[in-house]
Amino acid sequence: MSHTPFIWATYSIGAVVLLWCALAPLSRKKAVIRDIRRLNQLEERSGDTDA
């Protein structure tokens, strides 16, 4: 039995899992920052209306 496919599969799956785990918080950060900006804009607008 050739061991090569098992080695390739191991390192490919490992790379995908680690890459996904590293990239997931970055996309979450983008969404959070977008959310905070929207919140800031809303607060600024409500501040203008109050004035």
Next chain:
Amino acid sequence: MNTNATTRNKDKPRKNWLVMFIHKMGSPPWFYDFSGKLVPWLWAFFVALTVWGLYLGLVRAPADYLQGESVRIMYLHVPAAWMSMLIYTSMAVMGFIALVWRIRIMEILAMSSAPVGGAFTLIALVSGSLWGRPTWGTYWVWDARLTSELVLLFLYLGVIGLYNAIDEPRKAARAACLLALVGAVNLPIIHYSVKWWNTLHQGSSISITGESSIDPSMLWPLLIMAVAVKFYYGANLLTRARVKLLEQDKRKGWVKGVVTERTS
């Protein structure tokens, strides 16, 4: 008398520095700024060590006389399995500190550890399974080591699920920290499973106190990879913790400052 005074004076600045550092760690803006500077270095060390470790393990190290080429799976499987246990230990310790001293940064760090630990446990299980097929002739057996490692994956999923099921983040973190703490009972079971039960999984070949039964040509790439994944954990943990901090403090002034800085 004079000597005592000199010793006291020598100790004073060091003690102050440590206390200051711990106090600063509790401050979200300081933690956000400090971890932001640290993260790129941790990623750089991870990449450099991984390239070096993989080169030694996949190119330079010889095939095993019994396992053949499948031994190369070990350079990912063993560090991932070690990390699965180490991350759970650190999550439980941070959870304990968070529960006892109510330190928010510790809650955030404990909760940020769970997905990284879960990822390493999944890699350990899958790579072990792929190693088992050519070596044992099967992908899976209900062996004590494999089963207890699978339980560890479920514990990680349980912590993540419980944290996400409760809306209030601090309440959610406290409940999940408690579950993490209870689940720590599984760690000695995983570690000693190969000694307590007659398992198909072999015992450890590497010893810190005694002599390791593994050849240095295979030991070095394994150790380098083991160090590399620790840098990965550090970088990923801090990245996740920073995002959680932003999310929880989104109405606070320092977060508005961070977002404004990014825009300008």
